[in-house]
Amino acid sequence: MESPRPDRGILTQVRADRHATDTARFAMLHDAADTLLDELAERYMVDRRETKELLGPDEALVRMVRLMPRTPAAGPLAIAFTDFPGLAVRLGRWWAEALPACGCDDCAEDPAELVETLRVQTSALIEGGLWERVRRGVGGSWFETRLIGVGLRARREGPLTPRDAREARRSGFAAAVQWAPWPRSRPAG
Known part of the structure; x- marks a missing residue:
């Protein structure tokens, strides 16, 4: 599957297709x-x-x-x-x-x-299996992601607009970011 374009909203690729009957x-x-x-x-x-x-x-x-x-x-x-x-x-x-x-x-x-x-x-x-970063290249900046979990090992990358790249670097994504596991709620009692 082609990675979604980051400049087009979260998911504009899903559309009703005239060849979709069910x-x-x-x-x-x-x-x-x-x-x-x-x-x-x-x-x-x-x-x-x-x-x-x-x-x-x-x-x-x-x-x-x-x-x-x-x-x-x-x-x-x-x-x-x-x-x-x-x-x-x-x-x-x-x-x-x-x-x-x-x-x-x-x-x-x-x-x-x-x-x-x-x-x-x-x-x-x-579980903390998502890693993300921004990298600069000759043609501009790119995002790179890796998602690793039970039965899953995937990698994606794509171009960023100059504005998104600047904002990402300001947010700390110039270096790789390994997202932490989610904190569990304490059981009631």
């Missing part, structure tokens, strides 16, 4: 994401923020849920619920995943496998 099969992604978000908010010390946001300049408002760990060393999670239906998932600063990536009949993406992808990637973030 998009309703992806509705289970919304239920799975809601369940996952509820579990994580209960299990970990995070702040939950729900808003309506635009994913891009030509997009409709969508429901966005963010879980922000109460320690700044741990990476945030953001999930947008698209009308397709699908999900736009962001881990940390630059790891973005479109679920489904396409949704057309030819690609035949399995919703159950997409739910597993969501869970595996989120688990890797929570």
